[in-house]
Amino acid sequence: MPKLLSILINNVTYQVAPGTTVAAAMLLAQQPSRISVDGDPRVALCGMGICFECRAVVNGTSHRRTCQILCEDNMTVETNS
Ligand code: FES
Numbered sequence: 480m481p482k483l484l485s486i487l488i489n490n491v492t493y494q495v496a497p498g499t500t501v502a503a504a505m506l507l508a509q510q511p512s513r514i515s516v517d518g519d520p521r522v523a524l525c526g527m528g529i530c531f532e533c534r535a536v537v538n539g540t541s542h543r544r545t546c547q548i549l550c551e552d553n554m555t556v557e558t559n560s
Contacts, residue, residue, distance in 0.1 A: 488556045501545035501556055502526065502533040510558050512545065 483494040486501070488508045495504045502523040505512065511520030512533050523533035528547045536557040537543040545556070 484550050484552045484554075486550050486552075486554045486556065489558055495550050497550075499550045501535070501537060501543075501548045501550055501554070504550050505533070505535065505545060505556065505558065510556075512558050514559055 481497050484497060484499070486493050486495055486504055488505060488510050491508065493504060493508050495507070499507075502512075506522060511522050512535050513521050515521055521532050523546050524530045525532070526546045528544050531542075531544060533545045534542045535545050536555075537545065537548060538555055
C-alpha cells in the first residue's frame with residue numbers, strides 16, 4: 480500500500496494518496512476555493528486548467544490552479560484568500 484501524503488489545508492492536516500490533485504484534496508476536505516460575492520462556495524469546475532475556479536494559495540504562492548497540481552508531502556494550501 481502506498482504511503483499517504485500529509486497536506487495542510489487551512490491549517491488542518493489531511494492524508495491523501497499519491498497522485499491526488501490539490502483540487503481533489505480540497506473537495507475531500509470540503510474546503511471551497513473561495514466564496515462568491517453572493518456567498519456561494521466555489522470549487523473546481525473544469526478540472527483541466529481553463530476555468531480558474533480552483534485557485535488557491537499553494538505553498539505561499541497565490542492563484543495556483545489546484546486542479547493542475549499534485550499533492551506533495553507537507554504541502555500547505557490556503558483557500559478563501
Ligand atoms: S478546475 Fe478549472 S482551472 Fe482548475
